[in-house]
Amino acid sequence: MTAASAMVPPGSTIGILGGGQLGRMLALAAAALGYRTHVFVPERDSPAGQVATATTVAAYDDLDALSRFAATVDVVTFEFENVPAATAGHLAALRPVHPGPGVLAIAQDRLLEKRFLNGIGVPTAPFRPVATLPELEAALAELGRPAVLKTVRMGYDGKGQTVIRPGDDPARALLALGGADGVLEGFVDFRMEASVIVARTASGDLAHFVPVENRHVHHILDTTIAPAAIPAATADAAVETARHIARELDLVGLLAVEMFVTADDRILVNELAPRPHNSGHWTMDACRTSQFEQHVRAVCGLPLGSPERHSDAIMKNLIGDEVHGWPAILAEPDAKLHLYGKAEARPGRKMGHVNRVFPRASFA
Numbered sequence: 001m002t003a004a005s006a007m008v009p010p011g012s013t014i015g016i017l018g019g020g021q022l023g024r025m026l027a028l029a030a031a032a033l034g035y036r037t038h039v040f041v042p043e044r045d046s047p048a049g050q051v052a053t054a055t056t057v058a059a060y061d062d063l064d065a066l067s068r069f070a071a072t073v074d075v076v077t078f079e080f081e082n083v084p085a086a087t088a089g090h091l092a093a094l095r096p097v098h099p100g101p102g103v104l105a106i107a108q109d110r111l112l113e114k115r116f117l118n119g120i121g122v123p124t125a126p127f128r129p130v131a132t133l134p135e136l137e138a139a140l141a142e143l144g145r146p147a148v149l150k151t152v153r154m155g156y157d158g159k160g161q162t163v164i165r166p167g168d169d170p171a172r173a174l175l176a177l178g179g180a181d182g183v184l185e186g187f188v189d190f191r192m193e194a195s196v197i198v199a200r201t202a203s204g205d206l207a208h209f210v211p212v213e214n215r216h217v218h219h220i221l222d223t224t225i226a227p228a229a230i231p232a233a234t235a236d237a238a239v240e241t242a243r244h245i246a247r248e249l250d251l252v253g254l255l256a257v258e259m260f261v262t263a264d265d266r267i268l269v270n271e272l273a274p275r276p277h278n279s280g281h282w283t284m285d286a287c288r289t290s291q292f293e294q295h296v297r298a299v300c301g302l303p304l305g306s307p308e309r310h311s312d313a314i315m316k317n318l319i320g321d322e323v324h325g326w327p328a329i330l331a332e333p334d335a336k337l338h339l340y341g342k343a344e345a346r347p348g349r350k351m352g353h354v355n356r357v358f359p360r361a362s363f364a
Ligand code: AMP
Pocket: 125, 148, 155, 156, 157, 158, 159, 161, 185, 186, 187, 188, 189, 193, 216, 219, 270, 271
């Protein structure tokens, strides 16, 4: 093993960039395995900061603060992929960073990501880079309508994207990008959105969770159904796709692969997230190893845990005011409530989730 892939044993400190709910659940899983955590986050009283051993509140471009942070941790990981390249590069010169800056660079740029995927034989929606109106018009002529115009960078939960339908003015859609580089995607007439989460260690071991179905409301994940009701051959193809991508990325950590399942059961990859993912929250209460524990194991060079599911599950996000339903959820025998410690229930804000679990009769 190289120094960068040496085992980081329990008792060590894991540095986590980002302070949201993913960082919070990662820190809790790390603590359960005897690790300390140090969260680096620009905001005070973050969900992750509330449960971490230590917190640095500083901007992601504060190189001095990053150096001090790195000096206190044994390995660095993150809970979001839009970590600035300079930040990841600075940290990587000081400590092992998993997944590495190269994986981040691909996952934070939709064009690079799609070119990488197509280059390793993984199909995506057809796409064209567009920066100007003539380019957009030419791309629309090729891909047809409807089509989806997205920002190349910094898009999530449907932010930074517009559907261009017949009759819509492409100039308006381009304006909505606010001058950012764009990518036009052909519209996929999918029958299901699905995802597969796979973990990979530095020594190349892989473990995946079963493919799940994801239902969105207003572009935000609302419900995950585990397992996805798709034919076994389609599920196998989805899993093999995710494992192939993880290998080709030389990933160390966790990778969520968001996919479209077409009417004729083809798999098209939409997005990669090299971190724990909302569509993996069900694993906390339905699998032998949760996605968060698996991420800790992978980045620390421990053996991966069994991703086997002992229960089927339905994960429901509690978004905005939905969180106020917590007393009724606590009274449900099959429900497991997770709250993120966010004070204010703003519309569209992920406040918590509930896993409703159904033990599998066949599980021995
Ligand atoms: P994204 O920001 O790429 O994750 O997209 C957010 C959501 O928009 C997806 O989960 C889909 O529901 C929808 N969507 C994105 N791209 C396409 C596409 N090319 N065709 C159809 N629907 C799409």
